[in-house]
Amino acid sequence: MSSLxxxxxxxxxVARLSGVSTATVSRYFGGKADALAPxxxxxxxxAAEALGYTPSEVxxxxxxxxxxxxxxxxxxxxxxxxxxxxxxxxxxxxRFELSMVLANSAEDxxxxxxxxxxxxxxxxxxIILQGAIDTPQLRSMAARHDNIIFxxxxxxxxxxxxxxxxxxxxxxxxxGRYFIEQGYENCVAISGPHYYSGSSERLExxxxxxxxxxxxxxxxxxxxxxxxxxxxxxxxxGRQRRYAVFCxxxxxxxxxxxxxxxxxxxxxxxxxxFGFDDNxxxxxxxxxxxxxxxxxxxxxxxxxxxxGSPSLENRGASFILPFRLxxxxxx
Amino acid sequence: MSSLxxxxxxxxxVARLSGVSTATVSRYFGGKADALAPxxxxxxxxAAEALGYTPSEVxxxxxxxxxxxxxxxxxxxxxxxxxxxxxxxxxxxxRFELSMVLANSAEDxxxxxxxxxxxxxxxxxxIILQGAIDTPQLRSMAARHDNIIFxxxxxxxxxxxxxxxxxxxxxxxxxGRYFIEQGYENCVAISGPHYYSGSSERLExxxxxxxxxxxxxxxxxxxxxxxxxxxxxxxxxGRQRRYAVFCxxxxxxxxxxxxxxxxxxxxxxxxxxFGFDDNxxxxxxxxxxxxxxxxxxxxxxxxxxxxGSPSLENRGASFILPFRLxxxxxx
DNA sequence: ATGGCGGATGTAAACGTTATCATTCAGGGT
DNA sequence: ACCCTGAATGATAACGTTTACATCCGCCAT
Numbered sequence: 001m002s003s004l005x006x007x008x009x010x011x012x013x014v015a016r017l018s019g020v021s022t023a024t025v026s027r028y029f030g031g032k033a034d035a036l037a038p039x040x041x042x043x044x045x046x047a048a049e050a051l052g053y054t055p056s057e058v059x060x061x062x063x064x065x066x067x068x069x070x071x072x073x074x075x076x077x078x079x080x081x082x083x084x085x086x087x088x089x090x091x092x093x094x095r096f097e098l099s100m101v102l103a104n105s106a107e108d109x110x111x112x113x114x115x116x117x118x119x120x121x122x123x124x125x126x127i128i129l130q131g132a133i134d135t136p137q138l139r140s141m142a143a144r145h146d147n148i149i150f151x152x153x154x155x156x157x158x159x160x161x162x163x164x165x166x167x168x169x170x171x172x173x174x175x176g177r178y179f180i181e182q183g184y185e186n187c188v189a190i191s192g193p194h195y196y197s198g199s200s201e202r203l204e205x206x207x208x209x210x211x212x213x214x215x216x217x218x219x220x221x222x223x224x225x226x227x228x229x230x231x232x233x234x235x236x237x238g239r240q241r242r243y244a245v246f247c248x249x250x251x252x253x254x255x256x257x258x259x260x261x262x263x264x265x266x267x268x269x270x271x272x273x274f275g276f277d278d279n280x281x282x283x284x285x286x287x288x289x290x291x292x293x294x295x296x297x298x299x300x301x302x303x304x305x306x307x308g309s310p311s312l313e314n315r316g317a318s319f320i321l322p323f324r325l326x327x328x329x330x331x
Numbered sequence: 332m333s334s335l336x337x338x339x340x341x342x343x344x345v346a347r348l349s350g351v352s353t354a355t356v357s358r359y360f361g362g363k364a365d366a367l368a369p370x371x372x373x374x375x376x377x378a379a380e381a382l383g384y385t386p387s388e389v390x391x392x393x394x395x396x397x398x399x400x401x402x403x404x405x406x407x408x409x410x411x412x413x414x415x416x417x418x419x420x421x422x423x424x425x426r427f428e429l430s431m432v433l434a435n436s437a438e439d440x441x442x443x444x445x446x447x448x449x450x451x452x453x454x455x456x457x458i459i460l461q462g463a464i465d466t467p468q469l470r471s472m473a474a475r476h477d478n479i480i481f482x483x484x485x486x487x488x489x490x491x492x493x494x495x496x497x498x499x500x501x502x503x504x505x506x507g508r509y510f511i512e513q514g515y516e517n518c519v520a521i522s523g524p525h526y527y528s529g530s531s532e533r534l535e536x537x538x539x540x541x542x543x544x545x546x547x548x549x550x551x552x553x554x555x556x557x558x559x560x561x562x563x564x565x566x567x568x569g570r571q572r573r574y575a576v577f578c579x580x581x582x583x584x585x586x587x588x589x590x591x592x593x594x595x596x597x598x599x600x601x602x603x604x605f606g607f608d609d610n611x612x613x614x615x616x617x618x619x620x621x622x623x624x625x626x627x628x629x630x631x632x633x634x635x636x637x638x639g640s641p642s643l644e645n646r647g648a649s650f651i652l653p654f655r656l657x658x659x660x661x662x
Numbered sequence: 663a664t665g666g667c668g669g670a671t672g673t674a675a676a677c678g679t680t681a682t683c684a685t686t687c688a689g690g691g692t
Numbered sequence: 693a694c695c696c697t698g699a700a701t702g703a704t705a706a707c708g709t710t711t712a713c714a715t716c717c718g719c720c721a722t
Contacts (some may be wrong), residue, residue: 007396008451008454008475010677010678010679011678011679014673015515019689020701021680021700021701021702021703022678022679022680022703023701023702023703023704024700024701024702026678026679026680027680027701029679030679030680035699035700035701036700037699037700037701037702040700040701052471052475053691054448054451054452054676055452055675055679056393056452056454056678056679057452057453057454058389058392058453058454058678059393059395059677059679059680060678060679060680061389061679061705061707062389062390062393062677062678062683062707062708063679063680063706063707063710064678064679064707065338065707065708067389069432069453077414077418078415078611082409083414084408084409085409086433087408087435090433090434090435091435095686099432099434099449099453100432100433101400101431101432101433102417102421102431102432102433103419103421103430104418104422106356108344117385118430119383120339120388121386121387121388122341122388122430123387123388123389133680138627140383147443148690155687171690175367175469177378219627224577224613253614254616255615256614258614258615258618261618268693280409281585281612281616282591284556284585284586284588284589285585285588285612285616285617286616287592291587308684340706341708341709342709342710343708351671351672351707352671352672352707353672353673353709353710354672354673354674354710354711355670355671355672356670356673357708357709357710357711358710358711360709361709361710361711366669366670367670367671368669368670368671368673371670371671376682384707386709387707387708387709389708389709390677390707390708390709390710391710392674392677392709393678393698393708393709394677394706394708394709394710395709395710396677396678410674425713554682563703600698626678
């Protein structure tokens with residue numbers, strides 16, 4: 001039960017051992033080392049090394065009234081893309097000596113609110129929300145906290161905060177036009193949940209891209225494989241034609257694909273599937289999936305800049321990342 | 332540049348507004364609320380609500396000399412399985428009111444050491460290492476810190492610390508026996524890196540399971556899709572037989588599969604592939620992959636228990652999780 | 663009436679750090 | 693000898709919490 005190890009050394013221990021004051025030790029570790037006399041510097045270094053001292057981030061945070069942790073909330077930890085975005089952010093934040101706490105809201109409003117409170121309790125330097133859900137808690141948080149960053153899903157109307165993501169409408173539009181260009185008949189859309197701004201933008205863009213050619217069916221699904229699977233089963237149950245399906249994201253596309261496999265259909269001979277995000281696994285496990293490619297690694301630097309050097313003019317700014325259509329031909 | 336929002340309220344603010352002392356406010360939030368008179372309790376509640384007060388985790392950590400963050404290190408953030416284990420741990424730690432910081436060592440010793448220092452700086456309550464690499468830093472850390480937990484890769488000899496994972500030898504053995512049972516000829520092993528204890532145990536178990544029937548080839552690969560792909564290309568280059576391949580993990584299996592696809596081979600008609608871990612995606616994207624199924628969700632509770640209520644007798648204990656062979660027949 | 667007891671609350675000292683201010687000291691110009 | 697300057701360092705007061713200890717008060721047994 002009792003700890004087997006001694007308490008970590010503090011500035012005081014180092015100060016005592018090296019015969020200087022705590023202020024000097026603090027200067028050594030606080031990046032003001034060049035203001036120290038060479039021999040003091042050396043003695044502090046030796047003492048710290050001997051004791052295995054590293055400054056306590058806790059004491060430091062308290063004194064400086066700002067912590068070094070950033071909270072990243074993902075709406076779905078089972079979606080590789082959101083994880084890749086998180087990983088990219090973590091990487092980029094390292095340059096600012098910030099660490100990232102990853103939390104999973106699982107698309108649950110209550111869970112999100114609980115995590116927001118946690119982040120506030122931790123006095124997080126910033127809160128990054130992939131796929132935020134509009135709740136009162138979120139709004140009161142946004143009012144009190146000036147460093148909430150919305151990723152992939154725009155801030156709900158009324159909240160001003162920076163946004164990082166792609167232009168979903170433009171991407172949907174590009175897919176719609178591509179369908180027309182390829183001469184696809186029997187177009188179908190399986191979009192994500194309508195309350196997710198990105199979903200509706202993607203869908204509207206797609207419809208606009210199709211122009212006069214209206215889609216045969218429009219489904220709405222959760223952004224999950226299971227959701228895509230269910231829609232797929234419905235769609236393919238009485239299948240008579242070769243559908244061309246635009247899916248709200250890759251997870252939905254995987255689900256649709258499974259439904260197609262179970263009916264013995266071939267892609268793209270019997271069914272055309274278009275996804276969104278381009279999950280990392282696609283090249284390996286879904287070489288049949290054409291998709292809107294968004295580079296997860298682009299997010300990190302954009303997010304980290306916003307966190308690391310916040311500025312007034314970025315308060316309500318949007319950072320629009322590039323996308324491109326990635327067409328995969330073979331299966 | 333300057334913050335647009337006011338500083339968060341503190342115990343003092345709440346105390347002043349509700350006309351009690353800071354101690355009483357602290358008692359209210361510290362779980363000792365039942366020792367308060369009903370009317371005091373109510374007035375504190377109202378004041379806190381009005382100010383939107385939540386205790387600072389930083390102040391609390393400093394005072395209590397223990398933080399509530401746990402650091403989880405993964406060797407490969409692109410491996411869904413490791414992420415699932417992390418997600419499971421995060422979920423389970425929540426019961427102890429602990430939050431998890433996710434960090435990616437990317438199998439890089441220096442990166443790992445840097446992250447270990449970070450964790451120490453944060454005075455992390457525990458450090459959870461999926462796939463630890465044996466470095467001097469790790470050893471000095473283990474000596475000083477009594478709450479390092481090894482997951483999936485055992486503590487290097489000389490370090491006593493708890494281990495959570497499966498019995499890799501037994502799992503390899505089971506696969507070997509299964510190969511024999513099925514009458515597979517032309518057995519091949521593509522194992523993970525030998526310096527990873529789990530790899531060699533899996534391989535040795537597999538060889539033991541095969542018994543007298545020696546494998547045709549043994550490859551060693553990184554635990555990545557790319558690694559599996561390269562081995563696959565070599566293996567299949569001069570292919571004359573129907574190989575039965577045991578892969579060190581699913582990532583390797585995916586890579587091998589891609590190599591097979593590129594040569595136009597069918598699984599399992601032309602090539603038998605057996606993986607390890609059973610990534611969540613398999614049911615959807617790799618229905619051709621038989622594998623050793625390890626339930627990622629089993630890890631969380633085991634890990635959280637170790638962190639939440641550490642005990643002396645667990646110091647060097649092993650927590651062995653179950654596995655089973657998951658045979659998928661169709662493609 | 664006195665003493666004791668226990669419940670409710672206040673006081674104040676830590677926890678480890680850093681910024682501000684004060685101090686010391688060496689050296690150079692008069 | 694004197695003062696001034698600047699460089700190096702020390703003393704100290706915060707930052708927001710929790711907790712051991714002290715205090716206060718009402719009540720009951722003597």
